[in-house]
Amino acid sequence: MKWRFPVLGSFAVLALCLFALPICAQTAAVTAKPVAPHRYDITKEVTLTATVSSVVKTPTREMNLLPGSHLMLATGSGKLDATLGKYAMRNAGVLSITPGQQVRVTGVVTTVRNQQVFVTRLVQVNGQTYKVRNEHGVAVAPVSGKSNRSAYTNGGQL
Amino acid sequence: MKRGTLLVVLVALCILGNAACGGGSIFRPGEKSANFTFYAIGEDAAAPVYCVAGVVAIANNASKDGTFAVTGGVQDYNNGDTITSPQPNGDAITGGNLSVGSNGTAVLTIITKNPAVGVDGTETFVGVFPNNSHALITQFDGSATSSGSLDLQTSTALPSGSFSFTSAGAFSSDGETFAPAAFGGVLTVASGAVTGTVDTNIGGDVNLGTSISGVTFTKPNKFGRGTVNGLTSTHSNLNYYVVGPEVVRFIDVDSATFDTAVGSAYGQGANPNFSSGDLGPAVVFSFSNAFTGYAAAGEFFTFADDDVSKPAKVPVVREGAPACSGTGTCLFEALGDLNELFAATPIQLVDTNFEGSFQLPANGYGTMTFEEGFGDTANFGLYGVDPALNILDPNDKTDTTGGNLIAEMDDSLVGTGTIVPQTDTVVADFSGTYAGGGSGDTNEGDEFDFLTLATVTEPDGGFSGPVALSDPFGAITGAGQETVDASFSGNAEPSGEAGRYSFNPLILSSPDFEGSLDMTVAVYQASASQLFWVETDPDIYFGGSLEQFPGSGGADAKKAKPNNTKWQH
Numbered sequence: 001m002k003w004r005f006p007v008l009g010s011f012a013v014l015a016l017c018l019f020a021l022p023i024c025a026q027t028a029a030v031t032a033k034p035v036a037p038h039r040y041d042i043t044k045e046v047t048l049t050a051t052v053s054s055v056v057k058t059p060t061r062e063m064n065l066l067p068g069s070h071l072m073l074a075t076g077s078g079k080l081d082a083t084l085g086k087y088a089m090r091n092a093g094v095l096s097i098t099p100g101q102q103v104r105v106t107g108v109v110t111t112v113r114n115q116q117v118f119v120t121r122l123v124q125v126n127g128q129t130y131k132v133r134n135e136h137g138v139a140v141a142p143v144s145g146k147s148n149r150s151a152y153t154n155g156g157q158l
Numbered sequence: 159m160k161r162g163t164l165l166v167v168l169v170a171l172c173i174l175g176n177a178a179c180g181g182g183s184i185f186r187p188g189e190k191s192a193n194f195t196f197y198a199i200g201e202d203a204a205a206p207v208y209c210v211a212g213v214v215a216i217a218n219n220a221s222k223d224g225t226f227a228v229t230g231g232v233q234d235y236n237n238g239d240t241i242t243s244p245q246p247n248g249d250a251i252t253g254g255n256l257s258v259g260s261n262g263t264a265v266l267t268i269i270t271k272n273p274a275v276g277v278d279g280t281e282t283f284v285g286v287f288p289n290n291s292h293a294l295i296t297q298f299d300g301s302a303t304s305s306g307s308l309d310l311q312t313s314t315a316l317p318s319g320s321f322s323f324t325s326a327g328a329f330s331s332d333g334e335t336f337a338p339a340a341f342g343g344v345l346t347v348a349s350g351a352v353t354g355t356v357d358t359n360i361g362g363d364v365n366l367g368t369s370i371s372g373v374t375f376t377k378p379n380k381f382g383r384g385t386v387n388g389l390t391s392t393h394s395n396l397n398y399y400v401v402g403p404e405v406v407r408f409i410d411v412d413s414a415t416f417d418t419a420v421g422s423a424y425g426q427g428a429n430p431n432f433s434s435g436d437l438g439p440a441v442v443f444s445f446s447n448a449f450t451g452y453a454a455a456g457e458f459f460t461f462a463d464d465d466v467s468k469p470a471k472v473p474v475v476r477e478g479a480p481a482c483s484g485t486g487t488c489l490f491e492a493l494g495d496l497n498e499l500f501a502a503t504p505i506q507l508v509d510t511n512f513e514g515s516f517q518l519p520a521n522g523y524g525t526m527t528f529e530e531g532f533g534d535t536a537n538f539g540l541y542g543v544d545p546a547l548n549i550l551d552p553n554d555k556t557d558t559t560g561g562n563l564i565a566e567m568d569d570s571l572v573g574t575g576t577i578v579p580q581t582d583t584v585v586a587d588f589s590g591t592y593a594g595g596g597s598g599d600t601n602e603g604d605e606f607d608f609l610t611l612a613t614v615t616e617p618d619g620g621f622s623g624p625v626a627l628s629d630p631f632g633a634i635t636g637a638g639q640e641t642v643d644a645s646f647s648g649n650a651e652p653s654g655e656a657g658r659y660s661f662n663p664l665i666l667s668s669p670d671f672e673g674s675l676d677m678t679v680a681v682y683q684a685s686a687s688q689l690f691w692v693e694t695d696p697d698i699y700f701g702g703s704l705e706q707f708p709g710s711g712g713a714d715a716k717k718a719k720p721n722n723t724k725w726q727h
Contacts, residue, residue: 002663002675002676002695003673003674003675003676004665004673004675004676039502039534039569039570040502040503040570058601058603059601061697066504066601067451067499067500067504067599067600067602067603067697068603069603085500086451086500086599086603087206087603090206090603108502110502110503112503112504113696119503131334131335133502134335134337134361134362135362136361136362136569136570137362137501137502138337138338138361138362138450138502138570138572139450139451139500139502140335140336140337140361141205141206141328141335141336141449142335142336143238143239143330143333143334143335143416144204144205144239144240
């Protein structure tokens with residue numbers, strides 16, 4: 001999608017982009033040719049530990065990131081974009097991570113739109129494990145209500 | 159406009175427009191009220207998926223204020239997590255009203271006895287009635303957003319006969335996280351006893367061909383609401399709502415486990431005897447799932463698998479290819495648009511050719527396979543529907559009848575959809591007034607839904623009309639809002655093979671938010687009366703349908719000036 005604004009609204013556009021509202025979503029060339037499937041391959045999973053350099057709950061157009069939330073990780077071999085999918089940070093307090101924290105992530109490294117990304121399945125932080133995708137790479141959402149248990153964060157049972 | 163066509167339009171407007179015609183019974187003349195069966199699926203404030211289904215009784219005559227009173231009903235609401243209507247009785251509907259504009263746009267307010275649903279128990283839906291027995295609906299009260307259908311109930315009897323079905327929702331297999339879920343299959347009901355076969359896909363865990371046995375439908379109540387007993391899985395509690403003798407809505411109402419789903423069963427006819435050839439030479443397909451975050455639409459052309467070398471991709475269909483027949487495997491050449499926005503590795507495909515195969519046995523329980531080339535989509539259940547049934551509008555049997563339900567059975571994508579015959583790809587016939595709807599998502603991660611009352615003019619393909627945008631979680635607008643003051647504009651221009659149109663762009667604008675939104679949208683024409691559309695930008699998608707107002711189309715539609723510039727109610 002692409003937003004068009006009145007000429008006099010250009011300052012507002014800039015302001016909105018600076019403050020990272022979702023209406024400034026990324027625009028990229030649409031693929032027009034058949035592409036081989038990129039299914040999540042759990043046999044290619046790796047686990048790594050890294051420091052969170054930034055957290056992106058909703059990417060803006062300028063960021064040129066995949067939809068959903070992201071952890072920008074500083075690893076021994078450089079910066080890595082760990083994409084968390086649709087639901088990891090949907091509700092406040094579900095998965096709360098701040099820059100500077102150490103995290104352990106499990107997922108698959110792949111290339112999308114000519115960029116290397118880490119498709120994350122598990123995030124371990126503060127001794128708890130958060131499942132953001134299942135073994136098929138399908139984004140999952142936390143069960144939150146009905147009971148008092150904090151099932152989403154009982155990492156030992158994942 | 160021809161005199162006859164004008165008359166049809168005026169009658170339709172008068173039927174729909176109490177305000178324009180000074181009142182009178184509109185839905186079921188001679189009776190005090192008419193029951194409508196409704197369902198919707200979407201996202202609410204607490205959970206990624208919620209489902210609602212029910213029956214609402216609406217007065218046949220307008221009140222003094224011009225609205226039609228809701229006189230009763232019952233519903234079941236389930237988000238699989240924090241809200242499930244109490245069972246076995248569900249939520250009693252105690253009041254509300256339906257306000258219908260002269261152009262078919264509407265607002266339906268339903269007052270329930272369950273304070274957990276809607277706003278303190280009151281749910282508001284917007285709707286568009288292309289005729290007086292069917293409306294597209296979207297919840298519109300800020301508590302949730304969804305897309306669904308409202309259909310005149312023509313029977314409250316215990317369902318009987320053979321059906322195909324699909325449903326979608328969210329299930330938690332581990333009690334910790336929800337995953338998208340899709341189901342499809344066939345069943346037969348005899349005196350309440352149910353047998354059949356079901357395919358399931360829960361978060362990519364696919365199980366095909368599970369037998370259904372030992373299951374019963376209880377006798378429905380006065381609202382056509384009954385219970386499904388005896389399902390042996392952990393997700394075992396369903397209710398059903400009858401629309402008519404051949405159409406039933408189902409809803410999962412478990413309160414002890416974390417799951418929700420809603421779906422439909424469509425009759426297979428009195429004596430099902432399907433074949434692969436029943437798909438006909440050309441069809442239009444559409445499938446999607448808001449939880450998975452993807453949608454697709456396209457068309458394909460069938461032919462027999464005669465071991466001849468495959469046809470060239472352009473033109474799509476090999477000249478002289480033998481027609482598909484019998485119950486064995488047939489092949490197809492397809493053209494489609496796809497947006498896997500929230501797949502593990504997102505992909506958008508526009509005007510893309512691919513190949514596939516399918517087979518539909520006599521009992522209507524078949525399969526369909528997409529060869530590599532259309533994203534991650536590959537395997538589908540294919541379930542035959544009575545050739546006399548209109549899947550989108552089951553009370554309208556005059557056009558676009560027959561087809562199949564489909565459920566995606568891949569480990570990376572979970573969704574449901576439909577296949578309908580493609581009978582008319584004449585550009586001039588995509589004209590007139592359309593009720594349109596869509597459900598989608600942006601990279602923000604929350605669902606939005608919309609309805610539109612669109613006017614399409616030919617030969618330029620001009621497309622415009624008011625839009626009711628439900629965006630309570632800010633997927634499009636950032637701040638979250640519902641507005642009936644939005645509008646679409648653009649041109650649906652023929653592109654690719656016959657039957658495909660593209661907007662580049664379809665423009666969404668509203669005085670309620672600054673700027674306008676350009677969207678890349680493809681439309682596939684099954685007939686003049688039914689089309690499917692899909693949005694394929696890399697940061698937004700939607701999928702949905704367009705349904706023509708009877709008598710509004712044809713070559714003279716460009717001269718019509720329907721009263722559709724504002725959302726009336």
